[in-house]
Amino acid sequence: MSFKSSYLNEVYEGLAKRNAEQKEFLQAVREVFESLEPVVAAHPGLEKNGIMERLTEPERAVLFRVPWVDDSGKVRVNRGYRVQFSSAIGPYKGGLRFHPSVNLSIIKFLGFEQTFKNSLTGLPMGGGKGGSDFDPKGKSDTEVMRFCQSFMTELYRHIGPNCDVPAGDIGVGGREIGYLFGQYKRIRNEFTGVLTGKGIPYGGSLARTEATGYGLCYFTKEMLAANGMSFEGKKIVISGSGNVATYANQKATQLGGRVIAMSDSNGYIVDENGIDYKVIKEIKEVKRARIKTYPEYVSGAKYVEGSSGIWNVPCDIALPCATQNELPLEGAKALVSNGCKAVAEGANMPSTPEAIAYLQANNILFAPAKASNAGGVATSGLEMSQNSLRLSWTFDEVDERLHNIMKNIYANAAQAAEIYGMKGNLVAGANIAGFTKVADAMIAHGIV
Known part of the structure; x- marks a missing residue:
């Protein structure tokens, strides 16, 4: 299936040629492009500024090896990833996934989606994602700790509270975040809000x-x-x-x-x-x-x-x-x-x-997920705010802010769909509302 827009066709065909094996990533891009057809038609400046080409290439993608030692003393090696997709509206923000299925395609699809999801929250957060093909299931706490420490020994070079703030995802819960944060603090000798989903005693947010x-x-x-x-x-x-x-x-x-x-x-x-x-x-x-x-x-x-x-x-x-x-x-x-x-x-x-x-x-x-499951990253954004302010809000305060953010996401997605003649189509509405904010910021920043 091709797009009505020759510009979108050209961009997508080039992307598919360069990333032929990345089916999850291409699926995510196609779904967004389908929604953006009327936006591209109404705004020729998007093509002039190369917005779609720039938006579908991550600003940075890091792949690294993660060596660690299991409980039997055997050295194991996994792959680690961090894809920093867009910092147009704020620091890169997105989770880390530890699961055997993790590969570059999945991390890119997640980072691409995260860009629009974060935009929808109304908070100043860009899009990114990371992880590893490491499987925490069946591993002891000490094995998970060794892996997390090795993973962070490379990742710390690429993240920071005003640069890139990872969180948890599949396979990365409170235990893993704790080990990752401890290693970051150990290496950098600083206590900053560099990860979200942290435990309450060390800077986490209630209701996260x-x-x-x-x-x-x-x-x-x-x-x-x-x-x-x-x-x-x-x-x-x-x-x-x-x-x-x-x-x-x-x-x-x-x-x-x-x-x-x-x-x-x-x-x-x-x-x-x-x-x-x-x-x-x-x-x-x-x-x-x-x-x-x-x-x-x-x-x-x-x-x-x-x-x-x-x-x-x-x-x-x-x-x-x-x-x-x-x-x-x-x-x-x-x-x-x-x-x-x-x-x-x-x-x-x-x-x-x-x-x-x-x-x-x-x-x-x-x-669609980028709208309806944005509550997690929205509250991660609220955790970032609390860390920056050195404050801790009550559960009810965070929950109320979350509730209002989700109400606004629905209203903005529904309104965007209606403006472009697709009333009730929240897939299109969420894509358009999330995209518009990012594209406007990219144009304002010039060619970067």
Whole structure:
């Protein structure tokens, strides 16, 4: 499929030729370009200033080796990445992902998406992402510590509170952030807000842990309200059982919904009485066990092998919160046939393009990740602010700021879609609203 704009075609074809193997990155760029067709047509200055060419090439991409020693004394080597995509509106900001699937394509796609997501928050943050193909699962605390210390021994050269502020992502939780921060402080001999998602005793923000899941529900609440609906009495399916999914469960339940299914990479559970997020936390964070053990805690719940089947569970609202491309066309068809009314993305790019097109064609309310899961990075931005001010806000203060940010993201995305003749299309609206701010800043800075 080609774009109507010859300019977008030229840029994309060149990008695809140079990055032919990077399918996730190209998928993300194509989805954004499709939304920006009317913007490019209305603003010829974008082509004159080479905005699309500059925006799709990261300002900097660093690949490095990470040697570490396992508990048996064997030397292991992993790859580390940091892609600094855009600093047009602020320091690079984006998480670190430790997972075997990590490669340059995935880190570039995440960094590209992060640029627009951060722009949507209204906070002064650019876009970046990083990580490693290291897998923390099954590793001892000392092995994770050794890896994190080795990773930071290279990464510290490229980050700083006014340059690049990483955070956590898949495989990088409080434990990993603590080890990374400790090594940074040790090397640099300074205590600065160089990482977010830190523990409360050493500069972390209250409500950061809950932020992405809460923010997802706040955005979904606005989307539902604009269409005469609410969470009240709705049956909800949430894929995943990590941080985002767990706190999306909590907030959706507080807003009157009932979460009836959750999953992990092995399978999913169904509990028509409502899944208890506290039990999920116990299983995943304390026991570090699989979700299949949930029926051992709650009678009446059942476990089904195979996580992809979760989309066959009839629901009113679906919140994909696991990983990229987890909701395929088949899943979208199952949701539509079972009467689903809204889908809001909690993970990064969890729905395939075919699934999104099918949902939109069948009038399902759809919230794209760069808007609906921006709560995590928004609260990371609030953590940066607290670190700079040497202050600590209360949970309620941070939560209120988060709620307002998500309301504004919805309003701005909905307005942008309407301005360009695509009312109700939040995918296009989020891309346009996020892009416009970044492009304006790039033009103002000159050719840099």
